[in-house]
Amino acid sequence: MSPGAETMPCARLLLSSVAPPWQHAVARRQGLTANDVLTFLDPAPGVDVDFDTARSTHGEVALAYAWAQARDVTIARLGLIANLSRPWMLATVGWHVTGCSLGGQCSVEFVPSWTHSSDRHRDVLPEPVNRRLQWQLATSGLDHAHVATTAHGQLAENYVAFPDEPVIELLVTTATAVWQCRERRPD
Numbered sequence: 001m002s003p004g005a006e007t008m009p010c011a012r013l014l015l016s017s018v019a020p021p022w023q024h025a026v027a028r029r030q031g032l033t034a035n036d037v038l039t040f041l042d043p044a045p046g047v048d049v050d051f052d053t054a055r056s057t058h059g060e061v062a063l064a065y066a067w068a069q070a071r072d073v074t075i076a077r078l079g080l081i082a083n084l085s086r087p088w089m090l091a092t093v094g095w096h097v098t099g100c101s102l103g104g105q106c107s108v109e110f111v112p113s114w115t116h117s118s119d120r121h122r123d124v125l126p127e128p129v130n131r132r133l134q135w136q137l138a139t140s141g142l143d144h145a146h147v148a149t150t151a152h153g154q155l156a157e158n159y160v161a162f163p164d165e166p167v168i169e170l171l172v173t174t175a176t177a178v179w180q181c182r183e184r185r186p187d
């Protein structure tokens with residue numbers, strides 16, 4: 001088990017990211033992931049990145065350690081996590097980060113660069129990606145989440161998402177209603 005998994009504020013590791021994809025697919029059926037929850041919301045405009053089913057690229061480990069070294073932080077692989085008080089809240093988290101200068105514990109995802117609709121949006125996370133990170137933050141209890149984009153095998157841009165309570169409330173309220181419905185459904 002990675003060291004980060006034992007110290008997450010309100011979640012535990014269900015399945016390491018190095019487990020085979022089929023095990024992740026089975027484990028995700030034990031609850032609701034960001035993919036499940038976003039299905040029930042209006043589509044948000046902008047680029048989307050599916051953390052649940054994205055497969056790590058071959059060079060991700062090297063990029064992750066380069067990212068960590070540049071910030072003097074420690075990183076550990078995570079995977080599928082479950083919230084402690086609501087064990088049906090599941091999220092896929094790439095890496096757990098400790099020692100971040102922004103304070104507290106955080107996570108980081110490495111994803112391919114997206115095309116910006118304009119320079120105005122260059123510093124802002126696309127809303128679908130933000131919603132996925134807010135679900136991660138709600139599930140894990142981590143203080144914030146980083147996204148590093150990659151292009152041509154190199155680190156490109158960096159983004160940070162802090163908990164956005166109105167978005168988290170929308171996601172958790174929606175997910176709770178969906179999950180209660182599913183629980184009531186006879187087998």
Ligand SMILES: [Zn+2]
Pocket residue numbers: 097100101102103105106107144146
């Ligand atoms: Zn951080």
